[in-house]
Amino acid sequence: xxxxxxxxxxxxxxxxxxxxxxxxxxxxxxxxxxxxxxxxxxxxxxxxxxxxxxxxxxxxxxxxxxxxxxxxxxxxxxxxxxxxxxxxxxxxxxxxxxxxxxxxxxxxxxxxxxxxxxxxxxxxxxxxxxxxxxxxxxxxxxxxxxxxxxxxxxxxxxxxxxxxxxxxxxxxxxxxxxxxxxxxxxxxxxxxxxxxxxxxxxxxxxxxxxxxxxxxxxxxxxxxxxxxxxxxxxxxxxxxxxxxxxxxxxxxxxxxxxxxxxxxxxxxxxxxxxxxxxxxxxxxxxxxxxxxx
Amino acid sequence: xxxxxxxxxxxxxxxxxxxxxxxxxxxxxxxxxxxxxxxxxxxxxxxxxxxxxxxxxxxxxxxxxxxxxxxxxxxxxxxxxxxxxxxxxxxxxxxxxxxxxxxxxxxxxxxxxxxxxxxxxxxxxxxxxxxxxxxxxxxxxxxxxxxxxxxxxxxxxxxxxxxxxxxxxxxxxxxxxxxxxxxxxxxxxxxxxxxxxxxxxxxxxxxxxxxxxxxxxxxxxxxxxxxxxxxxxxxx
Numbered sequence: 001x002x003x004x005x006x007x008x009x010x011x012x013x014x015x016x017x018x019x020x021x022x023x024x025x026x027x028x029x030x031x032x033x034x035x036x037x038x039x040x041x042x043x044x045x046x047x048x049x050x051x052x053x054x055x056x057x058x059x060x061x062x063x064x065x066x067x068x069x070x071x072x073x074x075x076x077x078x079x080x081x082x083x084x085x086x087x088x089x090x091x092x093x094x095x096x097x098x099x100x101x102x103x104x105x106x107x108x109x110x111x112x113x114x115x116x117x118x119x120x121x122x123x124x125x126x127x128x129x130x131x132x133x134x135x136x137x138x139x140x141x142x143x144x145x146x147x148x149x150x151x152x153x154x155x156x157x158x159x160x161x162x163x164x165x166x167x168x169x170x171x172x173x174x175x176x177x178x179x180x181x182x183x184x185x186x187x188x189x190x191x192x193x194x195x196x197x198x199x200x201x202x203x204x205x206x207x208x209x210x211x212x213x214x215x216x217x218x219x220x221x222x223x224x225x226x227x228x229x230x231x232x233x234x235x236x237x238x239x240x241x242x243x244x245x246x247x248x249x250x251x252x253x254x255x256x257x258x259x260x261x262x263x264x265x266x267x268x269x270x271x272x273x274x275x276x277x278x279x280x281x282x283x284x285x286x287x288x289x290x291x292x293x
Numbered sequence: 294x295x296x297x298x299x300x301x302x303x304x305x306x307x308x309x310x311x312x313x314x315x316x317x318x319x320x321x322x323x324x325x326x327x328x329x330x331x332x333x334x335x336x337x338x339x340x341x342x343x344x345x346x347x348x349x350x351x352x353x354x355x356x357x358x359x360x361x362x363x364x365x366x367x368x369x370x371x372x373x374x375x376x377x378x379x380x381x382x383x384x385x386x387x388x389x390x391x392x393x394x395x396x397x398x399x400x401x402x403x404x405x406x407x408x409x410x411x412x413x414x415x416x417x418x419x420x421x422x423x424x425x426x427x428x429x430x431x432x433x434x435x436x437x438x439x440x441x442x443x444x445x446x447x448x449x450x451x452x453x454x455x456x457x458x459x460x461x462x463x464x465x466x467x468x469x470x471x472x473x474x475x476x477x478x479x480x481x482x483x484x485x486x487x488x489x490x491x492x493x494x495x496x497x498x499x500x501x502x503x504x505x506x507x508x509x510x511x512x513x514x515x516x517x518x519x520x521x522x523x524x525x526x527x528x529x
Contacts, residue, residue, distance in 0.1 A: 164397070167390065167393070167394060167397075168397070170383070170385075170386060170390075171383055171386075171394055171397075174383045174384065174385060174386070175381055175383065177345055177365075177377070177381065178377060178381040178382070178383065180344070180345065180364075180365035180366045181343060181345070181365060181369065181374075181375045181377065181381075181443075182366075182369065182394045182395060182397045182398075182442075182446075183366050183367075183369035183370055183397045183398035183446065184366055184394075184397055185364075185366045186366070
């Protein structure tokens with residue numbers, strides 16, 4: 001029974017990773033870059049909710065909405081200011097810039113919110129579920145994370161496959177020039193992708209801080225990297241891949257922590273990444289990559 | 294006034310001069326062929342017209358309106374569709390999705406549905422394979438898809454870049470028949486081809502490009518009998 005509870009906790013953490021991984025995978029698929037500042041947008045989302053709820057006394061719903069707006073605008077701004085001028089630069093320059101943006105966000109947060117960790121108040125208001133006469137207890141936060149990520153994946157899939165803007169994203173991800181010849185504005189499509197990815201990061205930030213309620217300026221860094229592992233694990237560029245990769249990484253981490261060693265849990269996650277890259281470099285659902293040189 | 298006027302167009306790739314001031318025009322209803330060897334600047338010309346490349350100097354005028362600096366995604370709506378070299382279809386999407394993307398700038402749902410049927414009539418094989426992933430089509434079918442996709446924007450001018458490249462002789466003839474029927478439906482065609490003989494046989498007029506310059510122009514029926522053209526491009 002303890003195993004079942006651990007497994008469900010793993011799925012829940014994995015769902016949060018999945019939501020973050022979706023942002024990585026969308027941006028990679030369309031802008032062909034790894035946005036290493038993505039994890040720090042999660043942290044900004046956390047602080048936005050914290051500020052709205054604790055400092056300004058807003059209701060959780062309003063605070064969540066505020067965080068999504070803040071992160072969406074932040075994502076669009078980061079893309080415009082930092083990445084757009086590098087559209088034709090080498091991928092190494094873009095990568096270094098992304099790391100720079102990451103440190104910038106972390107240090108801005110340090111400047112504004114100081115180094116003392118903030119204690120986050122959960123935004124989730126779902127009662128816990130008791131199963132098997134209370135032998136298995138599922139917290140509201142756990143349920144919320146799982147439900148939210150499922151809803152997000154379904155909504156995102158519908159958006160991408162059945163709307164005009166979504167089709168534009170698919171076209172841009174395959175061939176930017178051909179997409180332009182169809183009349184698709186590549187810049188605004190990339191901007192939209194960053195907006196969606198960053199909005200999702202805000203949601204992930206709330207879920208993460210509700211489950212693990214200490215908030216510092218580096219809160220987003222580790223989950224960001226693990227979600228990146230999840231995205232690669234599932235096949236970077238693939239939406240269902242991000243979902244599967246996220247959940248698997250969450251489960252591996254929590255089971256590793258419970259049954260192998262709490263200290264080694266993170267190492268196990270990264271060992272999985274190395275193994276995947278050795279056996280199937282394109283990830284579980286990854287397509288063969290035809291990168292043009 | 295010509296429908297499309299290219300004046301003194303210069304394009305550079307870094308320090309390399311790809312186009313050194315070319316001037317030509319396309320009138321409504323014509324089929325114009327641009328012929329020339331590899332690297333003469335044919336593809337560069339088409340890419341600059343549809344906005345994928347920027348001109349260094351010179352102008353491109355469509356219906357009296359300067360479109361030299363108009364970005365690629367706005368050109369389609371102005372009436373120029375581009376069938377790119379190497380087809381450039383969306384390999385992971387279905388045939389029907391590709392065709393629909395061609396109508397991206399249009400909002401008239403009924404009109405789009407009617408035009409999908411028109412494309413199917415012109416290319417019956419695309420209808421048979423409409424739910425297939427485009428990457429699984431044969432080269433000839435991919436070329437048909439690229440042409441059908443371009444027609445979905447209801448262009449007044451279609452620019453086509455090497456539509457016969459890599460196709461078997463039977464398919465080449467089929468593609469050229471289709472180009473003629475596109476023209477008969479009232480669409481102007483600007484055609485870039487290495488297969489000069491075929492291109493000259495369906496074109497009204499033609500321009501010969503050599504290392505970024507137009508060296509010869511005239512009626513296609515005259516050029517096809519021109520000694521220098523015969524020697525250099527027709528292999529006779």
